[in-house]
Amino acid sequence: MRHDLSTILKENFGFDEFREGQREVITDVLEGKDVLGILPTGTGKSLCYQLPAKVLGGTTLVVSPLISLMVDQVKQLKASGYKAVTAVNSFMDQPERNTVLKNLHKYSLVYISPEMLQNDWLQQRFKRMRVNLFVIDEAHCISQWGHEFRTDYLKLHQVIEYLGHPTVMALSATATPDVQQDIMEKLKIPHMKKRIYPMDKQNISFAVEECNSPEEKTDRIVEILKKNQAPTMIYFSSRQWAEKVSFELRDRLKQRVAFYHGGMEQTDRMLVQQQFMNNQLDVICCTSAFGMGVDKKDIRIVIHFHLPPQLESFIQEVGRAGRDGGAAVSLLLFTRQDHYLPQRLIQSELPEKNDLQRVFSFLKRKEGREVPEDDVMIEQFELSESQWNFIKFQLEEEGALQEGELVGVTPELIQEIDRFLEERWMYKHNKLNEMLKWIHVSSCRREALYKPFQDMVRKPTVPCCDGCDFRMEDLSFQEESQTYDTFSWEDRLKLIFKQGDGV
Amino acid sequence: MFEHLVLTCVDRFRGERTVSGIFHLLNGKRSSQTLQDAKGYELDRLFGIYPSLKREQLESHVQSLKDEGLIQINEQSFPSMTQKGVQRLASVPVQEMKYFDGMVWHDVIPTFVKRVHLLLQMMANSKAGIHHYVPIVDDFGTQQWVRTVYHQFQDKLPKMVGSMYEEIQHLLKKHPSIQADLFVYRLTGGGVIGMTMDQLKREFELNVEDVEVMLQHTYYYLFLESKKSKEHYPVLHLCTKGLDATHLITRSARKTYQYIQQGLSMQEIIKKRRLKKSTIQDHIVESALIIPDFSITSFLNEEDVREINKIESQLNTKKLKQIYEALDGKYDYFELRLALAKGQHAIKEGMTQDEA
Structure with a gap:
């Protein structure tokens, strides 16, 4: 069956042409081929399954790791007129959930978290429906060599099998060749059609600068933004810092600044996103929670106030700049103390070796009985939530924890978990080291950044990097910004309702 | 504004309730203690008007009121007014918070607000020709409500x-202008995105509690005015449809009430419901507070009620211990609470008769 894809694209999504890779991936799945697509951020990954969902009919299942990301995507799709879409998630209230589940077969696109997908009732329900396409978004989560390893992703191949093997599309923005191989192995589909596209951004210039203190970083940002006026994102590794610096910038700059992080109230989060999209804000100080659902095309400057824990996150975050193809710039600021921050993050995620030993000798005595509640374990052994989750999951994986009861905590098992833990530590440290190495590169930064992910790095269309021919001082964005007049409430109300004079 | 609210509570509580009492009142805690406080100290209008208030927020304001010398706190941590506090309280125009009516409406105000925000976005966007947008209110029920309105009135939409616009403009003109500012700057629609709480606070140089209280007050104002007059405010009135006054009685208390109406004794109810005596007593007091014609003669005769209320007004206190002692332990605490609860209605009815 041949489809006139361009017409479908125009009629349903309003675009005149496909972006790089979209047509190829779409054609593959329409021909019933399983496909692994590595498409860089900002190239419209979601269109790759939205369009086939329309053409194929029936249901397209999209497995997505983050609820907030799913919910954002659904909102945007609905806003753009694509109504037959839903996200099955644990945050729905009862009436909404009932309505959605009752009408599940009426949706053409169903987003779901990997945990939810383990639900037997839902699986049976999906089996009775016509699932024509099975999409795995952020597919690097399936690989323990991926930077966001998610254990629930490992069970996906069972579901695919159970559903009678619908066409599978695995998508990711950042996956090294190792990870690509691992994805196919873990899905147990060795012959996926590979569609790999270069992720280097030809329209972004790179710079890294060392500062002596956080205050100096802020001064530097003020200096830059006084000279440049354009949509800007500043990434922080903590909520407190994002807020703190946003307040300072607001006082010291004429631009409109706001902060954004996961700890904000839902409505306020949405308002900030929308204001930024709507050019009511110039600068956003945010954590990595921002951006996933935001598709603003004209972001010109991305600044990292802190080091991301690995190159993959950095590449994704930088990739939010210049989606319209226009010139953009990435600046990373660091101090000598900064690498402690991600290190501490890793420490809080993974248990230490002697934590493991203490927990295991405790659990051995509990054999045949129930494991105490999570809170109890966390408190008794002074673990973080994710440290305990790590241990618990390993026990489950190795079959030593069945329905809350402990069976066969053998020395071999402990050794096995030990070994795995060591691997994770090593892995995370290596990732951090790559990041640290990159900030100290003295040759071409672009080359060093993208080389691990692709064979050849293309020539940029803008000045390259501070290792080549780019200087921050040369930067000059002077975009017109809307005036920020303080209206009376009456004027503002008129503006909202488009009433009366001047509108 | 928030300070004024806290001072009002301290003033009315007359040094007889702790900061927790104030917190539960503003938060709208449904316990018979809080309900009785609200009625007894005539603070029922402020009941539940600030549901998102955190204890730390209140405590830090109480602290600064104390530092300013407006209130004092005794060693049992009961706050009371100082002379300076009384003066400060008198200096604020009552008009700025006169529309609060929490005891009756606090349950339905959030729904009203969500409807107004989403309906306004939908309408303003349709006027501006914006057809694709992210709804400002996430709540599923509200989205369904707006959808229904849209289908029902499709052809009347432009009107x-x-x-x-006219309704809001007209109502806000008669309202304190800072409150009007906050309300309008929070709105999203017609290509304008509303401000976050943090932005409002900075833009208008207020603290976040003031922003919240002023917004809430405006919501009550718009709600009450438009609920009253379908004729003048047809669209806002639509947003109040089906939102009725709350009968603030817990389900459990209602059950006890029903048993009493059926003629069961307290002992029988205790046995039947397998609840503690004190719980059943709470229910009875709660019923007496909320249901004006609830007869309590099986527990206390009219003369007793009168005697207790007389002592209460002589001593000029709501403190049960003092009343208990003044009556030499003639009545137990349950009887005292019940009599006082009943007494509330007598006062209220007297008042309305006078006004009429």
């Missing part, structure tokens, strides 16, 4: 947009 309704104009009306909604």
Whole structure:
């Protein structure tokens, strides 16, 4: 069956042409081929399954790791007129959930978290429906060599099998060749059609600068933004810092600044996103929670106030700049103390070796009985939530924890978990080291950044990097910004309702 | 504004309730203690008007009121007014918070607000020709409600947009202008995105509690005015449809009430419901507070009620211990609470008769 894809694209999504890779991936799945697509951020990954969902009919299942990301995507799709879409998630209230589940077969696109997908009732329900396409978004989560390893992703191949093997599309923005191989192995589909596209951004210039203190970083940002006026994102590794610096910038700059992080109230989060999209804000100080659902095309400057824990996150975050193809710039600021921050993050995620030993000798005595509640374990052994989750999951994986009861905590098992833990530590440290190495590169930064992910790095269309021919001082964005007049409430109300004079 | 609210509570509580009492009142805690406080100290209008208030927020304001010398706190941590506090309280125009009516409406105000925000976005966007947008209110029920309105009134929509503008404009003109500012700057629609709480606070140089209280007050104002007059405010009135006064009685208390109406004794109810005596007593007091014609003669005769209330007004206190002692332990605490609860209605009814 041949489809006139361009017409479908125009009629349903309003675009005149496909972006790089979209047509190829779409054609593959329409021909019933399983496909692994590595498409860089900002190239419209979601269109790759939205369009086939329309053409194929029936249901397209999209497995997505983050609820907030799913919910954002659904909102945007609905806003753009694509109504037959839903996200099955644990945050729905009862009436909404009932309505959605009752009408599940009426949706053409169903987003779901990997945990939810383990639900037997839902699986049976999906089996009775016509699932024509099975999409795995952020597919690097399936690989323990991926930077966001998610254990629930490992069970996906069972579901695919159970559903009678619908066409599978695995998508990711950042996956090294190792990870690509691992994805196919873990899905147990060795012959996926590979569609790999270069992720280097030809329209972004790179710079890294060392500062002596956080205050100096802020001064530097003020200096830059006084000279440049354009949509800007500043990434922080903590909520407190994002807020703190946003307040300072607001006082010291004429631009409109706001902060954004996961700890904000839902409505306020949405308002900030929308204001930024709507050019009511110039600068956003945010954590990595921002951006996933935001598709603003004209972001010109991305600044990292802190080091991301690995190159993959950095590449994704930088990739939010210049989606319209226009010139953009990435600046990373660091101090000598900064690498402690991600290190501490890793420490809080993974248990230490002697934590493991203490927990295991405790659990051995509990054999045949129930494991105490999570809170109890966390408190008794002074673990973080994710440290305990790590241990618990390993026990489950190795079959030593069945329905809350402990069976066969053998020395071999402990050794096995030990070994795995060591691997994770090593892995995370290596990732951090790559990041640290990159900030100290003295040759071409672009080359060093993208080389691990692709064979050849293309020539940029803008000045390259501070290792080549780019200087921050040369930067000059002077975009017109809307005036920020303080209206009376009456004027503002008129503006909202488009009433009366001047509108 | 928030300070004024806290001072009002301290003033009315007359040094007889702790900061927790104030917190539960503003938060709208449904316990018979809080309900009785609200009625007894005539603070029922402020009941539940600030549901998102955190204890730390209140405590830090109490602290600064104390530092300013407006209130004092005794060693049992009961706050009371100082002379300076009384003066400060008198200096604020009552008009700025006169529309609060929490005991009756606090349950339905959030729904009203969500409807107004989403309906306004839908209408303003349709006027501006914006057809694709992210709804400002996430709540599923509200989205369904707006959808229904949209389908029901599709052909009248342009007229309704104009009306909604006029209604809001007209009502806000008669309202304190800072409160009007906050309300309008929070709105999203017609290509304008509303401000976050943090932005409002900075833009208008207020603290976040003031922003919240002023917004809430405006919501009550718009709600009450439009609920009253469908004729003048048809679109806002639509947003109040089906939102009725709350009968603030817990389900459990209602059950006890029903048993009493059926003629069961307290002992029988205790046995039947397998609840503690004190719980059943709470229910009875709660019923007496909320249901004006609830007869309590099986527990206390009219003369007793009168005697207790007389002592209460002589001593000029709501403190049960003092009343208990003044009556030499003639009545137990349950009887005292019940009599006082009943007494509330007598006062209220007297008042309305006078006003009429």
